[in-house]
Amino acid sequence: MNSTIAMKRMEIVIDEEKLEELIALLREIGVRGYTFIKSAGGLGSRGSRRPDDIFFEETNALLILACLEPTAQKVINALRPKLKDFGGMCLISDCSWVEGPAASY
Amino acid sequence: MNSTIAMKRMEIVIDEEKLEELIALLREIGVRGYTFIKSAGGLGSRGSRRPDDIFFEETNALLILACLEPTAQKVINALRPKLKDFGGMCLISDCSWVEGPAASY
Amino acid sequence: MNSTIAMKRMEIVIDEEKLEELIALLREIGVRGYTFIKSAGGLGSRGSRRPDDIFFEETNALLILACLEPTAQKVINALRPKLKDFGGMCLISDCSWVEGPAASY
Amino acid sequence: MPTIQPVVGFFILGVLAGVLKSDLKIPEALYKSLSIFLLIAIGFKGGVSMAKYEIMDVLPIALSMVVLAALVPLTAYPILKKLGKFSQADSGAIAAHYGSVSAVTFAVGLAFLEGIKETSEGYMVLIMALMEIPALVTGTVLARMGAKGTTQWGKLLHEILTGTSIFLMVGGVIIGYYAGMVKLVAPLDKMYMDLFMGVLSLFLLEMGLLASARLSAIRAKGPFLLVFGILFPLTAGFFGAFLGAAFGLSTGGTMMLAVLYASCSYIAAPAAMRIAVPEADPAVSIGASLGVTFPFNIFIGVPIYWEMAKWFKGVA
Amino acid sequence: MPTIQPVVGFFILGVLAGVLKSDLKIPEALYKSLSIFLLIAIGFKGGVSMAKYEIMDVLPIALSMVVLAALVPLTAYPILKKLGKFSQADSGAIAAHYGSVSAVTFAVGLAFLEGIKETSEGYMVLIMALMEIPALVTGTVLARMGAKGTTQWGKLLHEILTGTSIFLMVGGVIIGYYAGMVKLVAPLDKMYMDLFMGVLSLFLLEMGLLASARLSAIRAKGPFLLVFGILFPLTAGFFGAFLGAAFGLSTGGTMMLAVLYASCSYIAAPAAMRIAVPEADPAVSIGASLGVTFPFNIFIGVPIYWEMAKWFKGVA
Amino acid sequence: MPTIQPVVGFFILGVLAGVLKSDLKIPEALYKSLSIFLLIAIGFKGGVSMAKYEIMDVLPIALSMVVLAALVPLTAYPILKKLGKFSQADSGAIAAHYGSVSAVTFAVGLAFLEGIKETSEGYMVLIMALMEIPALVTGTVLARMGAKGTTQWGKLLHEILTGTSIFLMVGGVIIGYYAGMVKLVAPLDKMYMDLFMGVLSLFLLEMGLLASARLSAIRAKGPFLLVFGILFPLTAGFFGAFLGAAFGLSTGGTMMLAVLYASCSYIAAPAAMRIAVPEADPAVSIGASLGVTFPFNIFIGVPIYWEMAKWFKGVA
Ligand SMILES: Nc1ncnc2c1ncn2[C@@H]1O[C@H](COP(=O)(O)O)[C@@H](O)[C@H]1O
Ligand SMILES: Nc1ncnc2c1ncn2[C@@H]1O[C@H](COP(=O)(O)O)[C@@H](O)[C@H]1O
Ligand SMILES: Nc1ncnc2c1ncn2[C@@H]1O[C@H](COP(=O)(O)O)[C@@H](O)[C@H]1O
């Protein structure tokens, strides 16, 4: 694919309540772009979390982040100690960023 | 990237109505973690499905699943016969799981 | 993984208001399947966009698209000039499509 | 000619918002909540006034009117197929929409009667709920005649009978009937009767928004559907008014029967046809029923059906 | 025996919709809006009628009734542990649910009194709000006795006191009390009083849907929970009616105290127990309280508590 | 000094919920539904009482008051720029907010008059709707004077005129006016008039939650905005009261004009400024208008404007 930049794609799932904290952490590291989706459900080590249970509003947030490898490593280092408190998971994969006018990475 | 485990990332899109069935299937196989998002729209072989059509509530669910390769193969085998009934699609790619206290895969 | 086809996975984030335009563009190119999720939030070059701000309804849409490499290149070519107007980002990665009865790619 | 009800002004407001591309949006949850309210309220009002009749006296009349409702799709089908040149599936599906009824048009009819201080028989609402069945079944049979593939009759009947519309209306009728019998209508009426018109106004606002969005869908067959969407309900309404007078309903009831025959569905029928006739294009049937016939009925049709009712009652 | 209120018919309608797999769905936003309305309205109604008392006169009585509410979970716990063979955590959590109260059952009680033109003391609502505290605290202590790991008391108390239920009810009481004092109840009553029953009817519809979905969760311990879920509230209600009469409440107030003791929580308690006793299985406690005791109370319990109240008042 | 309306207690309740970190949340769909209701209701009420005037008699007066509203941002701008040391963009945007109006403050003013059994001219609501235009246009001109880049005037005017606020209010006025003329206000008033205060109470609850969340945003410029947010509306209100008396409005109408001049927008203006002056920081203007001026107006301002109105009417 031409006109693309090799990057890392990170995908983090955490408790929706902790999203603000995660975002603050990312901003500290200097991340310049991310996308998040709320009201996700899921199953994990702490059992299942469902967005449509009327009695328990336990939902996850999914955050996607494209960045260069060094930033990705910084995010991992900062995130790992917090993963316990945040719950959830963090996946990393390779991707290419289609160059455009803005460079929010 | 250090402290990560190589894994498969599966991404399944199906009719929202079939999500419960899919989850039951995954649990049977022994999957220990997944994340889903409801109210997705899309276009596929059966035409377009839109979450905001007030007359037809046809929505998709997107399910993301990180697991080790053998589990992924099991999921594919179990899913393939059902794909017709479920509709939708299933993508697989490589990813790395950032090690944390919990191992819900 | 057997019974899979190598494909490209594209992930586009744009202003929710522009989603219809993007979809029209994709249809023109001849894309036969995609999935989208609305009400996504994020941070980018134009600052942060939040789905739950009661004063400003600035939300993003996330669109996922699995297709063969030539189609992906066509999408990139068509999208690049529009990226400025649409805002947002476009990532590409490799994936495998699990073969099923329908081939909406 | 009686004055137009202020409540229908909200429909115009909604259409205008759509045309002017206003950023006005009715939250989906509000739209659904309002329709739940209206369905229960229509049922409840009907049930309360049904408590005044001996149920066994009216049942035969009511059932005859329901069965005769199957005539509507049977008439519409050949017109759509021959003159409109629609496919068999589309003809059947549109016929089912026009044989079925619109609870909101019914509500506008009730509002009209309220405005001129007239009443109608309470069991009209039961007729409305039951009329869905012959209309949708007939439409499905027409659409699928000779087609290959099996019709999912079980699923269709389940959808019709437990679909939100019939379920809530019949539930409302039963609770209203009970409340009327035990004379405990009192505190529930503050909500389901007093607020009826206000809730209807908000619902019509959303209907206006939807109608303006839907009209574009019928562009290809526009001229035919415009004519059909006006002349067909007039004819069906005339037949309904005739029947009402023949069965000895009050003038208000005669008008309401005309409204039932003339109105067409854009909620229950689309849901049922999606299951029964998936190969039909819903954009066309919804566009015609919501974009043409619904506004025609609430602005022009209802007062005309009233005149028809008076005329038939004079003749009869 | 007084007639059953039409409003509870909506609960049956909801259960039926669940059983028949109707596609009826109450939008989540509507459900939440209705519960916000009901909590404020219950508080407001109570506050307005409290404005008629000298607050200092009733406080000691009210507080005693609140403190005595701790007896309910203390009684329930050994029964659940010994006879029901539940784990310590589950026994404590279920006990907390039954010690706590259900605002909707309370509302049905008020509706019942309205139906027979009786009244009750306004401060009952304050008792209801406060009763949560001893019940949930006692239940937590029981569940965690001798367990390892620390109880998050701070988080639990914050959850109880600022949880939506208590917060809105107490807020409603204060505003209603103020409105009563300055004689400005007037335009707010059109909403919070006149519409109370109508809003309750929609809420009960959703409760019915939920209850039919929850019943399946208790299958394993079904027979025991069925018996417990009926006999326990009857006993607790009997105790409440005795207390009410002993404290000199009106007959209506005596019945409402019985309702408070007999009813059990399925909103506040689950939220609190999730924090305090996370190892307990919420499906069981919600299944029993919503699937068994709630319907029992609104259909059969309330009229029985009324008879109990009359009987005790006759005796006293 | 007249008593504080119970309805504003709901604002305090909302603020408290925010401060105490209660888990109380108003569903977004409810918030939007309530604001749709309030905008229509304000328009409808105004339209109904406008039906009593010869529209041509009041138009010139109304238009003068609208045009004079442009003076408010013109006065606010230099104060913000010189004393407040805000950037040109921010000064213009904040000026536009304070020149514009708050429909909820207007509603609290109406509630206040209702409480003391006073009335005001129905066309005040039309003035309110129209006042947005000069305020937002003036604010935009000020913010963009000498700035490079073109102003999107077309998009801005479309946003102002078809934005939900103006659209629904003007729509409500027209329907209310029509209903008043044909004497069919009757069943719609059960909703849009009787429930006005109750709906307002729920809306104020959410406003309180929002205000407590927004206050933190103005921390940096806090002291200045606190003083400005109180003194500026007092001055603008004084000017409004003077104008009202000079134009010969009733005492109630004079007060409402003071309220219009004194109140500032936190719904329409933010949306318009985002398009017109994207480089301004919305957190500051919303923080000041919602966190400072709105609560000041509803608790302290409204009674003061009433005293001002009485004083001017005595003088005049
Ligand atoms: N590096 C990134 N990673 C993930 N999402 C991004 C990234 N950059 C931009 N976005 C998304 O694209 C949206 C629009 O970006 P922009 O047009 O640059 O403001 C943002 O609100 C984000 O949701
Ligand atoms: N293997 C996995 N694949 C996808 N999502 C996961 C996986 N494991 C955990 N999650 C998500 O992370 C959330 C929290 O996980 P946990 O903290 O382990 O309970 C779950 O509710 C899931 O949404
Ligand atoms: N090539 C594709 N890329 C992304 N999503 C797809 C693709 N094909 C199908 N889908 C999703 O799967 C759903 C069901 O597909 P189908 O069963 O083929 O109609 C669609 O509505 C899309 O959301």
Ligand code: NA
């Ligand atoms: Na019909």
Ligand code: NA
């Ligand atoms: Na209890």
Ligand code: NA
């Ligand atoms: Na102003």
